[in-house]
Amino acid sequence: MEPNKSEQHQQRQRLVVAALRRVLPAQSVLYHEEDTRPYECDGLTAYRQLPMVVTLPESEAQVIAIVQVCREMQVAIVPRGAGTGLSGGAMPIADGLVLSTARLNKILNVDAYARTARVQPGVRNLAISDAVGVHDLYYAPDPSSQIACSIGGNVAENSGGVHCLKYGLTVHNVMAVRAVSMEGEIIELGGAGLDAPGLDLLAVFIGSEGMLGIVTEVTVRLIPKPQTARVIMASFDDVIKAGNAVANVIAAGIIPAGLEMMDKTSSRMVEPYVKAGYDIDAEAILLCESDGTQEEVEEEIGRMSAVLQQAGATAIAVSQSEAERLKFWSGRKNAFPAAGRISPDYYCMDGTIPRKNLAQVLLGIAAMEIKYGLRCANVFHAGDGNLHPLILFDANQPGEFHQAEAFGAEILELCVAVGGTITGEHGVGIEKIGSMCVQFSPEELAAFWAVKRGFDPLLLLNPDKAIPSLHRCAEYGRMHVKKGAVKFPDLPRF
Ligand SMILES: Cc1cc2nc3c(=O)[nH]c(=O)nc-3n(C[C@H](O)[C@H](O)[C@H](O)COP(=O)(O)OP(=O)(O)OC[C@H]3O[C@@H](n4cnc5c(N)ncnc54)[C@H](O)[C@@H]3O)c2cc1C
Numbered sequence: 001m002e003p004n005k006s007e008q009h010q011q012r013q014r015l016v017v018a019a020l021r022r023v024l025p026a027q028s029v030l031y032h033e034e035d036t037r038p039y040e041c042d043g044l045t046a047y048r049q050l051p052m053v054v055t056l057p058e059s060e061a062q063v064i065a066i067v068q069v070c071r072e073m074q075v076a077i078v079p080r081g082a083g084t085g086l087s088g089g090a091m092p093i094a095d096g097l098v099l100s101t102a103r104l105n106k107i108l109n110v111d112a113y114a115r116t117a118r119v120q121p122g123v124r125n126l127a128i129s130d131a132v133g134v135h136d137l138y139y140a141p142d143p144s145s146q147i148a149c150s151i152g153g154n155v156a157e158n159s160g161g162v163h164c165l166k167y168g169l170t171v172h173n174v175m176a177v178r179a180v181s182m183e184g185e186i187i188e189l190g191g192a193g194l195d196a197p198g199l200d201l202l203a204v205f206i207g208s209e210g211m212l213g214i215v216t217e218v219t220v221r222l223i224p225k226p227q228t229a230r231v232i233m234a235s236f237d238d239v240i241k242a243g244n245a246v247a248n249v250i251a252a253g254i255i256p257a258g259l260e261m262m263d264k265t266s267s268r269m270v271e272p273y274v275k276a277g278y279d280i281d282a283e284a285i286l287l288c289e290s291d292g293t294q295e296e297v298e299e300e301i302g303r304m305s306a307v308l309q310q311a312g313a314t315a316i317a318v319s320q321s322e323a324e325r326l327k328f329w330s331g332r333k334n335a336f337p338a339a340g341r342i343s344p345d346y347y348c349m350d351g352t353i354p355r356k357n358l359a360q361v362l363l364g365i366a367a368m369e370i371k372y373g374l375r376c377a378n379v380f381h382a383g384d385g386n387l388h389p390l391i392l393f394d395a396n397q398p399g400e401f402h403q404a405e406a407f408g409a410e411i412l413e414l415c416v417a418v419g420g421t422i423t424g425e426h427g428v429g430i431e432k433i434g435s436m437c438v439q440f441s442p443e444e445l446a447a448f449w450a451v452k453r454g455f456d457p458l459l460l461l462n463p464d465k466a467i468p469s470l471h472r473c474a475e476y477g478r479m480h481v482k483k484g485a486v487k488f489p490d491l492p493r494f
Pocket of ligand 1: 085143150158160
């Protein structure tokens with residue numbers, strides 16, 4: 001009798017595990033369900049899948065050995081850092097392998113003179129700043145998840161954070177990346193200088209969501225810690241005024257160290273949780289930070305306060321101590337966990353729009369709350385135009401998750417319609433793969449596939465993520481299929 005599907009899976013699992021155990025210590029290969037369960041999802045917990053096997057390499061040589069086994073046996077690899085991703089990028093594949101970088105967690109070198117650090121991919125974002133603090137240096141990109149997320153994940157997602165408005169995203173703060181290709185070869189991109197010869201493949205690689213290579217080393221740029229920092233909390237009785245105030249600050253030639261916005265739903269959600277001192281009667285609050293020398297900060301705080309007042313701020317409070325500055329930020333930094341206190345589930349979207357359209361898009365989202373019958377809290381990197389609507393729902397109520405997904409997709413379509421993008425920093429993963437069909441034409445998607453094939457001709461690295469097949473776009477209803485014939489028929493159509 002032919003083995004059934006589950007027996008086939010077990011047979012293949014046995015063969016793959018045996019091959020991996022020839023090149024890795026036994027404790028670095030996990031395949032029992034109780035061991036692989038913790039890897040079944042990332043921060044997008046609505047989607048889950050047990051992997052066939054999980055590996056925990058401790059060196060680059062072991063990464064190469066894993067890749068060689070997978071290549072020979074045609075096993076797909078999903079790289080994984082800390083699993084805090086919000087778009088399903090590290091979600092496993094049923095008959096695939098998860099390559100965790102948890103044990104590749106060493107800081108290899110700190111060069112305080114050149115202001116760089118060379119680190120392994122599993123090093124936590126905040127651990128870099130902690131390690132270089134003795135030199136009065138730090139690593140600027142600061143995702144709210146920085147206590148947990150890995151630098152390898154940051155590179156794969158081109159992560160951002162509160163301070164990226166002034167200091168740039170991951171792509172602006174990483175000087176070089178070393179990675180292993182699906183061919184088992186070392187790729188070295190970037191270098192010690194400001195520019196490297198040839199096409200800028202470092203920029204292509206950063207944000208490629210684990211689809212082009214497995215990062216094994218990252219060289220980051222470090223910057224001096226500012227002498228001081230202060231933050232303004234400004235209240236507005238109208239989100240339109242707050243949205244316009246953001247555009248006015250930038251138009252005045254000021255680049256704040258952070259410029260964040262929270263609507264009333266968000267500040268009311270957060271305030272009882274962290275007691276940050278937020279004005280819970282305001283329709284929106286802005287947090288505007290200035291950093292630098294004492295004189296620079298004083299001058300900039302004065303200029304920003306004047307712009308905010310002219311834009312209609314109803315109250316302005318300026319932090320008077322480092323403790324108060326951290327208190328003001330604590331609410332913003334804890335907004336996602338606070339959502340769990342007022343709703344059984346939330347769905348965090350991530351779209352970017354031109355700053356001048358902030359007010360228009362926030363009003364659009366308010367109209368969608370009525371259309372879908374779901375509440376939405378808006379807390380986001382306003383200075384970058386990077387929205388994070390948190391759609392509140394209850395997965396136990398039949399249909400509510402699908403309503404939340406449809407709500408999220410419509411927000412992204414609105415972002416594209418005003419000239420923005422479907423992601424700012426959380427990546428596409430599996431979550432926004434349909435929305436890619438809204439953003440990009442078949443010709444553009446064909447170009448993305450050509451890059452993917454250039455790095456990974458067998459399509460074994462994190463397949464089914466980030467770039468949709470044209471077939472998928474046709475299913476999503478975003479491509480015209482004439483008599484069953486799609487454009488570029490040779491492109492993958494899983
Ligand atoms: C509470 C919370 C707040 C957050 N706030 C922010 C924020 O402010 N800004 C922001 O940008 N993001 C934020 N995120 C999202 C997330 O933390 C980032 O995307 C982060 O960069 C993911 O890192 P990770 O190590 O957890 O990666 P994972 O989730 O493990 O993986 C993410 C992607 O990177 C790939 N990957 C991981 N390691 C490697 C490697 N070594 N080589 C190749 N590919 C790799 C994976 O395949 C996957 O596609 C937040 C998440 C949470 C839960």
